[in-house]
Amino acid sequence: MKLSAAILSATAIGLSAVQVANAQQTQPACSSVYTRKELLSLTASEWSLYKSILTAMQRDGWFAWFSYLHNTWFGSIHGQSQFFPFHRRFVYEWEKTGKRYNSAFAQPYWDEMRDYRTPASSQVLTSNWVGGNGQGTNRCVQNGLQAGWTMTYPNSHCFSRSFSNNGNPTSWYSPEYIESVIQRSADMTAFRPGIEYSLHGIVHLNMGGDMAQRYSPNDWIFMLHHANLDRLWWQWQSGHNHMWTMDGPNSDGNAISINSNIAYFNEPIRNVMQLGYGQMCFQYSSNPIRRRNLDASTTQKISAALPQDVLSEWFPDTAKSPAAAVATVDSAVAASGKPIPYPGTLTDDWISKQHLDRAAVRRVEADARSFVDAMKKAKYNSPH
Known part of the structure; x- marks a missing residue:
């Protein structure tokens, strides 16, 4: 995947960015902002409350309703630039529905990059949280939040999961690669496929x-997943001078802009572009402005371990940082970690069912493999 090198350093956000934001923003600032937390950081009382809310939402048909909406509008919200604004608005609508049951509800996110090496072993996928793989012929889930649920859309069926690779999914995408996509993407035309297809x-x-179908909101992992993707979009927006970047094709084939309407919701994309304004009165727990997916020690390790030409190609923001030129790590840190594995690939059958551009998907996957090759050649070992 060719990604433009015209990247601005995160530290460049200043008065000019504020002036642009003020010029673009037509929504009032929120009087208060609530926080969406990473799932495993919820307190026991918060998780108990959320489980009761989600159970009530299933009882009252909301899982079916949101699955119906996602399925109905599927072709208009994937494979083009509606992807991020639609899902931000969609997850917010879900969250707003949950708040009808209790105003304390705030949709958490799952930081999946943390679990990228061995996804099936994630604590998130245990009985104390959202449960694991389905069992039996119909792959019915027997533990966790949705254990034993009967879903009603598109027909009556047990809630199911069927982990790929015989129950042991291959590696996902590393924090380093996702950070590289964020740093290298100069516009939505690059950023959207870099995240959507990876x-x-x-x-x-x-x-x-259920999660592998067009009606994937049947699985609450959908909301955890898309809240996390929205968090990544916000990192790219707020930390890379892309607060108002919206380009590329719309679902009707015309060029999209912040004044285009969000599919289904019939309101302009500009309404959801900046968190803390209008209805978007939330923030993410791990994302103050300019915050990265990588912690300070990992960023320092990348700076010290990678040659300047590799840094410039894959982490242009890090390469431009004065700290990158002088960063050092002790031998114990430099020797820790393991090589980044190749991420899994999407099957032709799944790509076809999702009506995605197969060539575009394969370009993203090839980019990810090239990234892993570059890290291996540089003898970089990830601490994640």
Whole structure:
């Protein structure tokens, strides 16, 4: 995948960005902002409350309704630039529905990059949280949040998951690669496929069952997953001077802009572009402005371990940082970690069912493999 090198450093956000934001923003600033937390950071009382809310939402048909909407509008919200604004608005609508049951509800996210090496072993996929793989012929899930649920859309069936690779999904995408996509993407035309055809697709496919269908909101992992993808979009927006970047094709084939309407919701994309304004009165727990997917020690390790030409190609922001030129790590840190594995690939059958551009998907996957090759050649070992 060719990604433009015209990247601005995260540290360049200043008065000019504020002036642009003020010029573009037509929504009032929120009087208060609530926080979407990473799932495993919820307190026991928060998780207990959320489980009761989600159970009530299933009882009252909301899982079926959101699955119906996603299925109905599927072709208008994937494979082009509606992807991010639609799903931001969609997850917010879900969250707003949950708040009708209790105003304390805030949709969490799952930081899937943390679990990218061995997804099936994630704590998120245990009985204490959202449950694991389905069992039996119909792959019915027997533990966790949705254990034993009967879903009603598109027909009556047990809630199911069918992990790929015989229950042991292949590796997902590393924090380093996702950070590289964020740093290298100069516009939505690059950023959207870089995320949609990598982390987005592989999680849907690997979870299988309901999550691998067009009606994937039957699985609450859908909301955890898309809240995380929205968090990544916000990182790219807020930390890379892309607050108002919206380009590429719309679902009607015309060029998209912030004044285009969001599919189904019939309101302009500009309404959801900036968190903290209008209805978007939330923030992400791990994302103050300019925050990265990589912690400071990992960023320092990348800076010290990679030659300047490799940094410039794959982490242009890091390469431009003065700290990158002088960063050092002790021998114990430099020797820690393991090589980044190749991520799994999307199957032709899944790509076809999703009506995606196969060539575009394969370009993203080839880019990810080239990234892994470059890291291996540089003898970079990831601490993740």
